[in-house]
Amino acid sequence: MRMEGLRDRTKQFALRIIRLCSALPKETAAQTIGKQVLRSGTSVAANFREASRARTDAEFIAKLGIVEQELDETCLWLELLVESMIVPEKQLVDLRQEADELIRIIVAASKATKAKK
Secondary structure, eight states: OOHHHHHHHHHHHHHHHHHHHHTSOSSHHHHHHHHHHHHHHHHHHHHHHHHHTOSSHHHHHHHHHHHHHHHHHHHHHHHHHHHTTSSOHHHHHHHHHHHHHHHHHHHHHHHHHHHTO
């Protein structure tokens, strides 16, 4: 996938996270987890944008590592929203799938960049 496509895809992911968090119940647990998923989920797009502007392969790989970490953390918060029964599982299936796909893409991009060195 091209860099521009991934920039847009990670931005769309962040927007979906924002909409999810805006719709969460006002109870303490939901809002606490919501703040965490909001931070990590929107960070994916910001850090990918930084990665796309990297000056060196090493910088690119390092930034992709941050993107991968933020995606993995987002997956945890999404799992907790489902397992705590705050959000029905079926409501988050597509978002969780997108997070998993993005992780696979980011890992592949990082490995490919390392291999060309």
